Amino acid sequence: MSLPIVILASGYGAAASAFLPRVAYRLAVPFGVAPRSACAGCGRPFPAGLRGWVRVGSSCPGRAFHRASPVPTGPLAMVAAGGLAAALLALALGTVAVLPALLPAVPLGVLLAAVDLRCLRLPDPLVGALAAVVVPPLVLLALVGGEPGRLARAAAAAGLAGAAYLMVALLPRQGLGFGDVKLAALLAFPLGFLGWPAVAAGMIAPHLVNGPVAVFLLVTARARRGTALPLGPALLAGALLGVVAA
Ligand SMILES: [Zn+2]
Structure with a gap:
C-alpha cells in the first residue's frame, strides 16, 4: 500500500x-x-x-x-x-x-x-456505461499480461452470478429486479478477474450489508415492513468489499 x-x-x-x-x-x-x-x-x-x-x-x-x-x-x-x-x-x-x-x-x-x-431503478444506459468502463480495460490487461485464464474466470463468474440472480428474480414476490441481475453479473466480472475468493466475498457481502441496513431503517422508523429497498447500492458496496477482502 x-x-x-x-x-x-x-x-x-x-x-x-x-x-x-x-x-x-x-x-x-x-x-x-x-x-x-x-x-x-x-x-x-x-x-x-x-x-x-x-x-x-x-x-x-x-x-x-x-x-x-x-x-x-x-x-x-x-x-x-x-x-x-x-x-x-x-x-x-x-x-x-x-x-x-x-x-x-x-x-x-x-x-x-x-x-x-x-x-429503485438501475437504468440500462448507466449499467451499460459501467460495463463499458470496466470490461475493456480488464480484457486488455489480461491479453497484454498473457493471462487469458483471468479473463475466462471473470466471464465464468459473471455468468454464474447472472444465472444465480436471474433464478431469484424469477421467483415471485422477492423484490429483485432485472437491473439487479444485470448489475450483479457485471460486478462479478472484475471480481472474477481478481479470483474466486473475491467473487465469493463480493456475492455474499451485499446481503450482509443490506440486512443490518434494513433493520436500522425499521428500528429508526425510516422504513416500514414491506418498504421496497434497493439492492443496487448493496451490490456495489458488496463488490467493493469483495475487492478489499480478496
Ligand atoms: Zn431548483
Whole structure:
C-alpha cells in the first residue's frame, strides 16, 4: 500500500462524484419517463446540452430538492461515497495495474447507487456505461499480461452470478429486479478477474450489508415492513468489499 496513491485515488473519487448530483437528479425517474428537464424544487429548467448535466455540487443552484430516500443521497453523501470507495480500492489494490482499470467505475457506481436509492431503478444506459468502463480495460490487461485464464474466470463468474440472480428474480414476490441481475453479473466480472475468493466475498457481502441496513431503517422508523429497498447500492458496496477482502 502506498499512502500518496490512496490519497490521490480518494481525491479523484470525491472530485469526480462532485459532478454527479445533477446527473443523478435528472436520471432518477420512473421507467420510460424522460430525464427531468427542470428542477422540481424551483421550476428552473436545466440548460440544454452538456451544461444541463454537469454541475459541481447540488443539482440546482437554488434549494436542493431530493426525493425522499431512507438514506442520504445528497451531494455530500455522493462525494463522501466516491472518496471512500476510491480510497478502499487503492488500499486493496495498491499500485497494481487493476487499480487504474477500476477507478473509472467509482463515480459511475456512486451515480447508480444514488439513482437506485431515489427511484429503485438501475437504468440500462448507466449499467451499460459501467460495463463499458470496466470490461475493456480488464480484457486488455489480461491479453497484454498473457493471462487469458483471468479473463475466462471473470466471464465464468459473471455468468454464474447472472444465472444465480436471474433464478431469484424469477421467483415471485422477492423484490429483485432485472437491473439487479444485470448489475450483479457485471460486478462479478472484475471480481472474477481478481479470483474466486473475491467473487465469493463480493456475492455474499451485499446481503450482509443490506440486512443490518434494513433493520436500522425499521428500528429508526425510516422504513416500514414491506418498504421496497434497493439492492443496487448493496451490490456495489458488496463488490467493493469483495475487492478489499480478496
Ligand atoms: Zn431548483
